[in-house]
Amino acid sequence: MLNCGHRCPSICGEKCPSKKFCVECKDPTTMSMLVDVIMGQNLGEIDIEEDLILGLSCGHALTVTSLDGMMEMNQYYESKMDKETGVVTYTGKKDLPSDEVPQVACHLCRKPITSLHRYGRRIKVAQLSQRCKKFQIAEAKVVNDAKRAFDVARVRVEENETKFLESLLKHIPEPCEVPPEASTRLLGRMDGTRFFPDTTVDDLTKVYNIPKEHEEAWKKYIHPVLGSLTAFRNINKKVSPTKQLFDAAVSHLYRIKVAPSYDVNLGQVTQPLYPEHATTVSDVVQACILECGLPRDGHGGSSFVDSIQERTNVLIFIITKVSSVISRLDKNNAKSGTNSGWYWFMEDLLLCARVHVEKLQTTAREGKRDRTAAYASVMRMDLIVKTVQLIASKPLPRWPVDEELMKQRRKVTDEWTEQFMIEHKAIKDHCPRGIKDELTEKANIFEERMATAVRAARGDAEYRPNRPSMERDIGTGVPMDIL
Ligand SMILES: [Zn+2]
Numbered sequence: 297m298l299n300c301g302h303r304c305p306s307i308c309g310e311k312c313p314s315k316k317f318c319v320e321c322k323d324p325t326t327m328s329m330l331v332d333v334i335m336g337q338n339l340g341e342i343d344i345e346e347d348l349i350l351g352l353s354c355g356h357a358l359t360v361t362s363l364d365g366m367m368e369m370n371q372y373y374e375s376k377m378d379k380e381t382g383v384v385t386y387t388g389k390k391d392l393p394s395d396e397v398p399q400v401a402c403h404l405c406r407k408p409i410t411s412l413h414r415y416g417r418r419i420k421v422a423q424l425s426q427r428c429k430k431f432q433i434a435e436a437k438v439v440n441d442a443k444r445a446f447d448v449a450r451v452r453v454e455e456n457e458t459k460f461l462e463s464l465l466k467h468i469p470e471p472c473e474v475p476p477e478a479s480t481r482l483l484g485r486m487d488g489t490r491f492f493p494d495t496t497v498d499d500l501t502k503v504y505n506i507p508k509e510h511e512e513a514w515k516k517y518i519h520p521v522l523g524s525l526t527a528f529r530n531i532n533k534k535v536s537p538t539k540q541l542f543d544a545a546v547s548h549l550y551r552i553k554v555a556p557s558y559d560v561n562l563g564q565v566t567q568p569l570y571p572e573h574a575t576t577v578s579d580v581v582q583a584c585i586l587e588c589g590l591p592r593d594g595h596g597g598s599s600f601v602d603s604i605q606e607r608t609n610v611l612i613f614i615i616t617k618v619s620s621v622i623s624r625l626d627k628n629n630a631k632s633g634t635n636s637g638w639y640w641f642m643e644d645l646l647l648c649a650r651v652h653v654e655k656l657q658t659t660a661r662e663g664k665r666d667r668t669a670a671y672a673s674v675m676r677m678d679l680i681v682k683t684v685q686l687i688a689s690k691p692l693p694r695w696p697v698d699e700e701l702m703k704q705r706r707k708v709t710d711e712w713t714e715q716f717m718i719e720h721k722a723i724k725d726h727c728p729r730g731i732k733d734e735l736t737e738k739a740n741i742f743e744e745r746m747a748t749a750v751r752a753a754r755g756d757a758e759y760r761p762n763r764p765s766m767e768r769d770i771g772t773g774v775p776m777d778i779l
C-alpha cells in the first residue's frame with residue numbers, strides 16, 4: 297500500500313516507492329518518466345499488472361524487466377521462462393563471471409544503482425570488481441616502478457663486472473669436489489610455509505666453501521639487484537580484495553560446516569553440517585570453495601603473476617653473473633672455477649630459478665594466462681639448457697673411466713631432455729598467436745644450444761683439437777659460456 301491508499305506498484309521485499317509513482321493517482325510529472333528502457337515506455341504507458349516497477353534511490357524508477365536486463369540477471373542465475381505467460385523465474389545461482397563487472401547506473405541521471413535487494417549479488421560483484429580494478433591499477437604502478445629499479449640495478453652491476461672479476465683472481469678457490477652438506481643447502485629449497493623457495497644468494501663461504509674474499513666482493517657486487525628480489529616478493533605478498541573476500545567467505549563457511557552441536561536423539565555431539573563424503577580437512581575446504589561461489593582465481597590482479605615472473609628474471613640475471621665468475625676463474629687457472637664451490641652455488645641457483653618458473657607456470661595456467669604460460673615455458677627451456685651446460689662443464693676423469701658416474705650423468709641428462717621437449721611442445725601447441733613467432737624463434741635457439749649441451753654432458757661431443765681439455769676428459773670441461 298502507498299500513502300495514497302492505492303496498491304504498491306513495486307515488488308515485495310523492496311522499499312516501496314513514493315506515492316508520486318502511484319498509477320491510480322497519475323501524478324502528471326511522473327507519468328511521463330521513462331521507466332521501460334526496452335520498450336521505451338513511460339510510467340503512464342506501462343501496465344503494472346504485467347510489469348512491476350522498482351524505485352531507485354535517485355528518485356527515478358524502472359520496470360523489473362528493464363532492470364533484470366540491465367543487471368544481466370541471466371548471467372547470475374539459472375532462469376526458467378513460463379512459455380504461456382512469459383514470466384521469468386530464477387531458479388539457481390550461476391558461477392560468478394571472472395571478467396570485470398561494471399556498475400549499473402540509472403538510465404536518467406547515471407547514479408549507480410546499489411540499493412535493490414533483488415540485484416544484491418550483481419551489485420556486490422560489481423563493487424568488488426571496481427575495488428579490484430583500483431587495486432590492480434595501483435599494483436601495476438608498483439610493478440612498473442620495481443621493474444625500472446631492476447633495470448637501473450642491473451646496469452650498475454654490469455658496470456662493475458670487469459673490476460669485480462679481476463678482484464677474484466687474487467684468491468684462487470680450493471677445489472671442492474664433494475657437494476656441500478645437504479642440510480646447509482637452503483637456496484632453492486621450500487620451507488613449507490612460504491610461497492617462494494629460499495633465495496639467500498650471498499652466503500657463499502659457510503655453505504659452499506668459497507673464499508671469504510670472494511664472498512665479500514660478491515656481496516658488494518650483486519647488492520643492487522638483491523633489492524629487486526625483495527621488492528617483487530613484497531608485491532607478491534599483497535593480497536587483492538577478491539582474495540581477501542574469498543578467504544573470508546571460505547573460512548566463514550568452514551566454521552559453519554565443522555561446528556559441533558549436541559544431538560538429543562543420539563545423545564552425543566555431532567557435526568550436522570559436515571559435508572557428505574568429506575574425509576579430510578581439505579575435502580571440507582573444497583566443499584566450501586564450491587559453495588561460496590566466488591571467483592576461484594583468488595589472487596585477482598596480474599601483479600601476483602608479474603611478481604613471480606620478474607623474480608625469475610632477477611634470478612636468471614644472477615645466474616649469468618655466476619656463470620661469468622666460473623668461466624673467468626677457469627680461464628685464469630685451469631678449471632679452478634668449475635672445481636670450486638661456485639659450481640655448487642650455481643647448481644642451487646638454477647634449482648631456485650626453476651622452482652620459481654614452475655610456480656609461474658602453475659599460476660599462469662590456473663589464471664588462464666596463456667601468454668605468461670608461454671613465456672614461462674621458454675624461460676624453463678633456458679634454465680634447462682643452463683642446467684645441462686653446468687652438468688657438461690664438470691670434467692669426468694678419462695682414465696680410469698667411472699662407468700657408474702657416466703651412466704648416472706647420462707640418465708640425468710636424458711631426463712632433462714625429456715623435460716625440455718615437453719616445454720618445446722607446449723610452445724608449438726599452446727602459444728598464443730601474437731607472440732608465437734617471437735617465442736618459436738627463441739625456442740629454436742635454445743634447442744640448438746640444448747643439443748650441444750646434451751652431447752657434451754653425455755660424453756658424445758666430438759673431439760676438437762683447439763680445445764685441449766677435450767682430450768683429457770670425456771666430452772666435458774666445456775665452459776658454460778661457449779656451449
Ligand atoms: Zn511496496
Ligand SMILES: [Zn+2]
Nearest residue numbers: 300302318321
Ligand atoms: Zn494513489
Ligand SMILES: [Zn+2]
Nearest residue numbers: 354356402405
Ligand atoms: Zn536516477
